[in-house]
Amino acid sequence: MRRYSFSRKQLAIPYAVYLLCFVVAPLFVLMFYAFTNAAGQFTFKNLTMFFTDPNTLGTLFYSLGIAFVTTLCCLLLAYPTAYILAHSQLKNKSVMLMVFIMPMWINFSLRITALKEILSLLEGNLAYHPFLNAIIGMTYDFLPFMILPIYNTIVKLDPSLAEASRDLGANEFQSFLKITLPLSLPGIISGVAMVFLPAMTNYVVLDMLYNSTYIMGSLIGSYFAAYNWHGGSMIALILLAIICIFTIFTNGFGSQDENRGGVLL
Amino acid sequence: MMKKTIKTIIIALVLTFIYAPILILAVYSLTNATQIGAIRAFSFHNYVTLFTTEELIHMILGTILLALVSALLSTILGTLGAVGAFYSGRRTSTFINTTNQIPVVNADVVTGFSICILLVIVLGINKETYLPLVIGHVTLCAPFVYLSVIPKLKQLDPRIYEAALDLGATPFVALTKIVIPQISQGIVSGFALAITLSLDDYFIATYTKPSTFDTISTYVVNATKGAQTKIKTALWALSTVIFLIVVLIVIISNYRTSYKNRSKGEERYYEKGI
Numbered sequence: 001m002r003r004y005s006f007s008r009k010q011l012a013i014p015y016a017v018y019l020l021c022f023v024v025a026p027l028f029v030l031m032f033y034a035f036t037n038a039a040g041q042f043t044f045k046n047l048t049m050f051f052t053d054p055n056t057l058g059t060l061f062y063s064l065g066i067a068f069v070t071t072l073c074c075l076l077l078a079y080p081t082a083y084i085l086a087h088s089q090l091k092n093k094s095v096m097l098m099v100f101i102m103p104m105w106i107n108f109s110l111r112i113t114a115l116k117e118i119l120s121l122l123e124g125n126l127a128y129h130p131f132l133n134a135i136i137g138m139t140y141d142f143l144p145f146m147i148l149p150i151y152n153t154i155v156k157l158d159p160s161l162a163e164a165s166r167d168l169g170a171n172e173f174q175s176f177l178k179i180t181l182p183l184s185l186p187g188i189i190s191g192v193a194m195v196f197l198p199a200m201t202n203y204v205v206l207d208m209l210y211n212s213t214y215i216m217g218s219l220i221g222s223y224f225a226a227y228n229w230h231g232g233s234m235i236a237l238i239l240l241a242i243i244c245i246f247t248i249f250t251n252g253f254g255s256q257d258e259n260r261g262g263v264l265l
Numbered sequence: 266m267m268k269k270t271i272k273t274i275i276i277a278l279v280l281t282f283i284y285a286p287i288l289i290l291a292v293y294s295l296t297n298a299t300q301i302g303a304i305r306a307f308s309f310h311n312y313v314t315l316f317t318t319e320e321l322i323h324m325i326l327g328t329i330l331l332a333l334v335s336a337l338l339s340t341i342l343g344t345l346g347a348v349g350a351f352y353s354g355r356r357t358s359t360f361i362n363t364t365n366q367i368p369v370v371n372a373d374v375v376t377g378f379s380i381c382i383l384l385v386i387v388l389g390i391n392k393e394t395y396l397p398l399v400i401g402h403v404t405l406c407a408p409f410v411y412l413s414v415i416p417k418l419k420q421l422d423p424r425i426y427e428a429a430l431d432l433g434a435t436p437f438v439a440l441t442k443i444v445i446p447q448i449s450q451g452i453v454s455g456f457a458l459a460i461t462l463s464l465d466d467y468f469i470a471t472y473t474k475p476s477t478f479d480t481i482s483t484y485v486v487n488a489t490k491g492a493q494t495k496i497k498t499a500l501w502a503l504s505t506v507i508f509l510i511v512v513l514i515v516i517i518s519n520y521r522t523s524y525k526n527r528s529k530g531e532e533r534y535y536e537k538g539i
Contacts, residue, residue, distance in 0.1 A: 006437045008444075012349025012357055015342050015407070019364040022404045026379035027367075029387055081279045084272045098515055103283055105461055105511045109485035110504040114286035116489070117293075117301045117501075143283065193370075201372040204467055204482075208489050217374045217468075224378065224472060229386055236375045247370050 153187025343410025
C-alpha cells in the first residue's frame, strides 16, 4: 500500500470544486432557466420576447446610452487628473493618488445618499433631471475606478520617450498626442471596462436618485421581485453575452486584474 | 504641458466633486437639521441615534460579521487555490485561471441572481440559513484573493523551496515555512480587498440574504425610499463615521509603508501594490 503523500497540487482541489459548484454550475442553471418556460418546456420565447418588446429594447438602448455617457464623463475627468498626478513633482505621489481613490472604500450607498442630498439642494426637485442625475451619480460612484488604471499606466511610462520626441522637434501637444496618449491606451481601456459594465447594471444609483427608468440591471430586479426566474435568467444571460463580447474586445489590450480596489497595500 | 494654474484648477474641481458631498453631509450630521441647506443648531443627536438604535447596531454589526466571515473563507479558499493552481499542470491551472475570471468581470447582478437561482430555487436551500448569502459573498471575494496571491507566487525563487526539501523538510513543512511566509503580503492584501468588497456589496446581498437581515448597503437603499427622517439623518452620521475610519486606515497604512520603504530602499517604491 502506497503511503499518502502531500503535494502542492492537491491544494487546488477545494477551490476548483468550489468554482465548479458556485461559478460554473449557476451559469448552466441560468442557461437552462432562460430557455425553458414555467412548465419546464424548452422555449425561445424569453429570447424573442426580449428582442421584440419595444420596452425591453428601449431599456437596452437606454442602459447603453447611460453607460456610454458615464464612461465618457469619467474619462474626461479622470484622464487629466491621472495625467497631472503622474507628472507632478510631488515627492509622495502615491499619497496624492490615495486622496483620489479613498472614496472607493466608503460604502457606495452612503456616498450616493450624500450626493443625493447635495443634488436636491441644488436642483430643488430631483425628478426634473433624471438622466443628468443618473450620469452624475454614476460618474461620482465610478470615477476612482477610471483614475486608478490610467494613473498606473502613465506613471510607468518611460519619460525619455516624450523627451526624445521633444528633441526631435515635436511641440508639447504633439508629443502628448503621439507618445503619451497612445501609450496610455491600455490604462484607458481597462478603465473603460471597469466603468462601462457596472454603469449598465447598477440600477440602485438610479433608484436612489429617483430616476425610475429601467436599465438592464433593473430588469433582473423586477423579474426577481415578480418571481419570474425564467425571464430574469434570460436578461442575465443577455448581460453575460454583452460582458463576454466586451471582455474579448478589451482583453487584447491589457489585463484588468489589479483595478477593482487594487490600491490596497 | 499644461500651465500650472490650469492643473491646480482641474485638481481642485475634481477634489471638490469627490469630497464636497461627503464633507457637507458630515457638517450637517452634527446639527439637528432634517435637510441640507437650512442651518440649525449644533447637535449630537444623530450620533446618539446611530449608537443607541438597536436596529442600526444590529445592521452594522451584521455587515461587519458577514464581511469578516466571507473574507476569511475567501482568503483560505483563494490562497489554497492560487498555490495549488500555480504548481499544477497546465490544464488545471488554465481551468482555474479562466473560471476565476468569471466573477471578476461579471456584473454583480448576474452573479447574485445566478447563485440565488441555483441555491434557492433549484436546490431549495432556505435563505434564512445565511448559506446562500455567505456563498454569494465568498464567490464575489475569493477570485480577488486568488488574483492578489498569484503575482507573489510568480516572484518566488523556486530554489528556496527545493533547498528546504533537500535539507529534509517534508513538502508540507516547506510549504508552511517557506512558501506561505513569502506570499503573506499577497494574502493580507487579498483579505483586505475581500473585506472591502463584501462591505460594499449590494446586489449579491439583495438576491441571497434572509428577509430579516440587512447589510449597510441594502439598509441604506431601503431607508432612502422610506421617509423616516430620524433614521435618514442618523445615516449621515454613519457615513461620517465610516469616512473617518477610512481616512484613519489610509493614514496608518501609508505611514507603515513609508516607514518600511525607508528601511528597504527606494527601489521598492513602485512595488507597494500601487
